[in-house]
Amino acid sequence: MLTRIVIVAAVLLAASALGLWWRSRNGSYTPVRGAVRATAGEGPTAPGQGAADDLSLTAAQIGRPLGSRATFVQLSSEVCAPCRRTHAVLADLAAESPGLAHVDLDVEQHLDLVRRFRVLRTPTVLLADADGAVVGRISGAMTRAQALAALESCPDGVRGR
Secondary structure, three states: OHHHHHHHHHHHHHHHHHHHHHHHHOOOEEEOOHHHHHOHHHOOOOOOOOHHHHOEOOHHHHOOOOOOOEEEEEEEOOOOHHHHHHHHHHHHHHHHOOOEEEEEEEHHHOHHHHHHOOOOOOOEEEEEEOOOEEEEEEEOOOOHHHHHHHHHOOOOOOOOO
16 A cells, blocks of 8 residues: 555656646747757758758748748647747737747648657747748747747847847
8 A cells, every 4th residue: 555655656746847847848948059050961851951951941931031130930730729829929029029020830731840840849939030040949838028038048140130
């Protein structure tokens, strides 16, 4: 009996720790460092694609023009509730900020981007600079404050000009 209680307590403790860790990662910004950008193409790539192509986006790939300051490219799924909340936050921010664009893409229709950027959950937001270079990513639901913090922690090319 005591063994069962210890096992249940251990499982509950592990599940709580995992849940707290998962919650702390929600909406957190992860920058893509220059060294990572430079070596991105070392794995298998399509013919004609080099390292620089792996972590950049074009207007043709996302179906809309890039922002002159930055672009939030949101990869979402239709049944994702946090995706709708993140969409509202980013759409409002893009509407208020000159040069900032927001594009919401369905993961089912953009499997090439899902594979290339190793998207494991929705929403995943890629932050691209004016040239389309992906400088960071955010996984999970995000608040306005987290989106603004992501913009502020980006390289000089993405911060307010």
